[in-house]
Amino acid sequence: MISEALVVSAVLFVIGTIGVLTRKNAIVLFMCVELMLNAVNLSFVALSKLHGNAGQVFVILVMTVAAAEAAIGLALVIAVFRHFGTVDLSSLRLLKG
Amino acid sequence: MSAAVLLVALVAWPLIGAALIAVLGRSGEGDSSSGIDARTLALGVFGLEAVLAIVLAVSVHATGSAWLATADAAWIPEIGARFSLGADSFALVMVVMSALVLPFSLLATWNEVAKRRPAYFACLSAVASGLMGVFLARDLLLFYVAWELLLIPMYFVVGVWGGTAAPRAALKYFIVTTLGSLLMLVAVVYVWNAAGGISFAYDALAAARMSDAAARWCLAAFLLAFLVKAPLLPLHSWLPDAQREAPTMGALALGLKVSTFAIARVALPLFPAAALAEPMRGTIVALAVAGIIYGALLAVVQPDLKRLVSYASISHVGLVLLALFAFTPTGAQGAMLLMINLGITTSALFILVGIVGAQRGTFAIESLGGVATQAPLLATAFIIVTMSAIGLPATNGFIGELLSFLGSWRVYPVPTLVAIVGVVLAAVYLLSAMQRVVFTASADVRPFRDLDLRQSIAMGAFVLAIVWLGIGSAPMMRMLAPAAERIAARQLPEGRVNFQGDGPVALGTEGAR
Amino acid sequence: MIADSTTTVQQNALLAALIGLPALGAVANGALAVQTARTRTHAPDAPAPVGLASMLGVGSIAAAFIVAVLLFVQLTSGAGAVTAHFGDWLVFPTEAGRTPLIAWDFTFDRLSSVLALVITGVGTLIHVFSVGYMNDDPGFARYFAYLNLFVAFMLVLVLGASYPVLFIGWEGVGLCSYLLIGFWFGESANADAGRKAFVVNRIGDMGLIAAMCILFTQTGHLDFAGAHAGLSGMSTGLITAIGLALLLGCAGKSAQVPLYLWLPDAMAGPTPVSALIHAATMVTAGVYLVVRASPIFAASPTASLAVALIGAITALFAASIALRQWDIKKVLAYSTVSQLGYMFMGVGVGAYTAGVFHLVTHAFFKALLFLGAGAVIHAMHAAYHHAHEHGDAQDLRNMGGLRAAMPATGALMWIATLAIVGIPPLAGFFSKDEILVSVFARAMGSPLASASLMGLSGQVVLFVVLGFGTITALLTAIYMTRLALLAFEGPGRSSTSVQQGVHDAHGTLLWPLVALGILTVAGGWLNLPALIPIGPVGVLEHWLEPIVGETTRRLAPIAALPHEQELWITGGAVINAIFGIGIALWLWRRWAPVDAHHATPGTGFGGLLERAYDVDAAVQRGLVGPVLAFAKRVLWGTVDRGVDGALTGGGGGLARAAQWVSAQVQVGDASRYVWVVALGVLGTLAALAWRS
């Protein structure tokens, strides 16, 4: 049961990673990162079955942090949109070289 | 004053002086701010330094022991570094020579630098401190710090007060020498670690247990640092550029033979066995000899007077290295004398070249001329200094050359022969240059100013040194002899006298055979 | 080295004065010269301090001569050699731990006494001559400063008791020669000639340094006594090497083939300089050194043969060139080279006394010839100046018939000419004859004849030397007679106004010539051969016996030469000389030259001789030019700037490469950066997976 959960978690994590790698839209990218975080959460939950409840506590922590992260991230995306009129990451090329 | 106080003062005073000059100095005529003329201040700083050096020289007695004077204090106990200074006879002579060259050079170049004089002389003063540190350090970390201390102020001297291409030349100087010194830093750490990581004293480090390979690599790192700065072919190309661009005092400070001193003082004693190992020793000798000819040939075809002097000094360094790496007492003595005398002669040459160039606004040999008819004192000084650089007997330039030849012939006859050829070439380029500068009617209608009083005093001192050391340096040589024997003795395999394998040369006692 | 116990304080002081007086004169005149030049920067026409300068200059040398005579008298009175110790010079350790010294030791022995007397004696005469000759020169004081300095260094050379001290004088006279050749540096050719002299001499000096290196390495000594004592244990090969190295040095200083090139050019200096330095004293230093180092040469017949052969080649070669020179000083210059070759022949075959003898007589008559030529040039120059004409005052083609205008000079020049040609009983006859006889005697059987040089048997070499010497004597007779005829006899070839302007010298320009003329006539009495006992026989030989007697005997003939053979050679030489004079007269009557303006350069072999076999041009094209081009194009242009370019270009290239790389990687697109991160993750995972 645990190993299945871990596999699912790993698959989810990889899906999220692939999303990050292939998408250019900042919001979508961020969503993919969130997916990765949640994939980890799944692992934690599964592992706490093995090792006690520390993992579950961690999940709560991660969710809290992710929420804060989301707030900041979305605010930053808005700021970018204001300046660039787009949230396509490949269009953000003021800083390079 | 005790010797220890003098040693510390020799190193510390120029740094204090640098601060004094920077804070109190005034740029000179055009500067309305309050303060003392920076040149006067600098003269005071250098002058006191020279006095300190002379007092030290007079107060110690050549007892034959390795260290004539020492000073020692805790510095960084955590890693065993000490503020430890010491002078043997060789270091002492180098200290006196450098400390005397500086104030007289300042006198001779009194008006050369016009902008930002306080900073200029502060930098030079810091250089002086670095020089003294290198000569007097008895602690490898202190030595390293002093060695690097030379670099930054010199970088500024070349870059800020140099000619149009100066920043580039200064950068090249910095990068090339840093390359060497940072690799040396690794070796310093390595040796220190191998010796237990508790002391940087030369003697303690020399006793470090290291594998042969490690010792060779470390020696290579040390030598690289020193040879880059010496400079040895093919690492030399920064020197002509830097000396060409630098103001006179900078150029001559670059020409003081710090690096070859460091080889004799630091690199060889630390790794006595590795220094004998081939192929390193042979490579250095080969490069040194190649450098003698190469520097000379390049000097022959140089259209620029200042570069010519620079290439000449590259040629001379080759001889110093050849004599040093022969590891014979005679050769070591010759190398030491060369270092001392080249410091004097090259400095004097740079000063004269600076005086001539400043008046004509160019260093192009083709455009110079007319000194002999219009400036007899300058011409006389020029002739005498040139003769010293050529190595005319009875000038200081000769004694070192002769002993170097005598000392290295035993071990390296063929390279020595090639080196002797370099002596011929020295006459070619220096006489050609002198002829062009001194013995031609000037195409320039502007009258040539002769040496003024300050310059006359300075050049008088240099000429005096050239002649006196050429004929009367026996006391100094007697003093240096134990140091020369130490340098060579460390390098000699136990019980062997002759390296060539054709049996020891039986010199016997006085008068035998 | 400790001073000889027999040397008294007074002798020490005399020796110090001998060297010190000219040196002080040099310093004083130098100060005077600087002072004059500085005054002249304000007042360009300020006169030279002729009186004071000549007093200092001549006075110091004359005083030195007196000191030399005093020392000489002491020496003749039976006192041993005077060795003065003026402190230590070089102190250094060696392998054995012993600390050798090279001391300021000077020896006034029988050999150096001869040289010192010649140097100061002839030197005084030439200094006196210079007072008149250089009278109008603005650099009068500077001239005497150099000249005095030269004498001081020359004395150091001959008095020094060790090779390094000798070397001081050796190079010091080179310096003075350099300064004096280029004395009129306003013309760059003069300064170039000076530099050439110095550089060529330095090539020779390499040999001297190398010889010192070997000697020191092998014996641990560099003083003459110690080093020569140490020879006994050395292999002949090493001794030969030392000898050959010394020969290189001597060939440089004494203008032997192939290093003779500088001497003809050295005529660019003032004529008294040519007389003193480039005829009488400095150029004979090589001969002196061979004699001084005779223990080395005596121990190596091969090296001695090389000396003799080089001397013979030089003698013949230079004499042939002298045949077709038009510049009066050039003729004399090549003549000097040739006569130096003669001296080398003498000392090469181990006839050291003969070499020194010829050195001395040559100093007399060649100084006379040069000073006479100087007087002629001075007169011609003044005449041209007076007549407002431009012409070469040194070209023989512009002269002719001068004896009428300058009877005293002409007569003295004729005496000197006959002396060098070898007409008895003038000085040159005896000294040249002795050399030829010595060569012949040794060729007939001696250690030299049984040795070999480069595979040639010594006997062959010696006969070649003898042959060359004989031909040279013939050629000498021809070109010297030609010179005298062209200059003094026949009709004048310059314009009438010039001819009328020529007057005989007087005062300081004349009486040194007279003195030299007397010496030229009487000099032969110094060392009369037993064959012609018109006075005390072999004075010089006896005098030098303690110095070179032993070494001479080591190379001496196995059997003494029968008297009749010696007579044949002597007679033959005289006939040879007279024959040469005859040829010259015959030629002179057939081909009277035209004046320099209308002359055309010679063609064919004559032209080649006129251009001195084109050796200068060949050296320039074949050696100097290529080396300079190599240094300039390859070393400077390609290698040095290449290394530098690689360094700075490498730095710049690295910066550019860095810029390019970061432009490729740091594209600004974060959606690409994530790929790099992902690849890094994969790499790290792979690395750790591989580890476990």
Place this chain on the structure above:
Amino acid sequence: MNAPNVSGMLMLILPEVVLSVGAMITLLLGVSGADAGRSHRAAMAALATAVVGVVLAIGMLTGAPLAPGTTFIANDGFRWTLTALLCAGTGAAVVLTEAYDRRAGVARAETPALLLLAATGMTLLTAARDLMVVFLGIELMSLATYVLVAMHRTSARAAEAAVKYFLLGAFSTAFLLYGIALVYGATGSMQLEGIGSAVASGAKLPGLLMAGVALMLVGLAFKVAAAPFHLWTPDVYDGAPTAVTGFMAASVKAAAFAIFLRITAEAFAPLLADWHPVLWVLAAATMVIGNVLALGQQQIKRVLAYSSIAHAGYLLVAVVSFSAEGATALVFYLVAYTLATMGAFAVLVALSDGTDRPLVRQDLAGLRERHPWLALAFAVCVLSMLGFPLAGGVGFFAKWQVLQAALQASVPQQTLAIVLVLSSVVSGGYYLGLIAPAFMQSPVPAARPIPAPPTGVRAIAIACAVVVLVLGVLPSSLTRLAQRSAPSAFAGGPTVATTIQP
């Protein structure tokens, strides 16, 4: 697990409490009172808080012998030294950001508050011995920094930098988190100590553990900007407000290294042989890439960004050496590096004209004539980064410590040492490229007049330079401090490192 009482616990996290409370007060000050002075008052409050943090940390260091910490909060010299350093850095950053923002006309109270919050996260990182605390600290620090980068709302460059930083940061945090999860799964512990002992006794799931270690290393490497995880650094440093860049380059990096060292020392020590090659490669690559790529840059901030990457490489050498000496070197180096970086950035802040136009080398031209003391301070700090003795002050001894650690490691790291010095030679090129225009060129007239730099900024620049110089002559005190500050995990000597294969 020992369970200290509540007041003991509070004492252990007192600096964090102080900093976070200070942040709140700062915010409150920022929204109250008249508009003109409130941002300034807020900054002052933040500065005071930072100073209190420094004082507290020093008090802990110099006071009674440290009680053992808990299994999740350390109470050792390492923590307090770095806490003091980070609080000092934060204080400096407060002053610099205030001056910078004021010049740009965007001074607000949020900036100092965010700095304090970031500082809270950073100080937590110095203390964290539990992966949960690690995560909390990292996120607290990172989230605050994301916002700080974007604080200049009128600047498109800042916005771009912030969003890049944020997305890449979040991405890498995901890896770190996953790594934590896997390590937790393999060892059953969140505490570094527990992980360590579990690993030492042989992990039950080696594959899981290795993957976890790998992912955690990646996450940490990203935070310290080790190559090839450095790509964000030049862009973000370039776009962020200059003062914030300084804060990131100095303090954020220091905090990341603090936790990097503690995790490797306490949790992963038994696996040294496994991760050592990875970090070795990272260190070498980071040094070379940072130094070489910096050569090609024209903009000063990008040069310093690459330079900070190179320094991360040097610091990684200290980590790789994995010994008490290495830890000492790390602490020593962080102090020296923070001083030099803050000093240099203070000068850049003084030179900025209030727009977000990037500074190029030409902007430094003639600095010596305009502001001689700032020019000197700048030169000293830059030379210190170069590791030059005396003129570069303590920077030399920092390099010395790293080299010493590398060569004294149980398996000496000569190759890394040589890579270090050779890449340092390259760094001479760009460091002098910064100094040369300041001293060897004449000033070019600025497009916009640059007002005189505020006293605070000057004071920071000069103070940093002076401390650098003084420590450069007398490094003993700092050396002793750094020696005392090695994490207790190394107390047992270098035995942990014996498993490295050369």
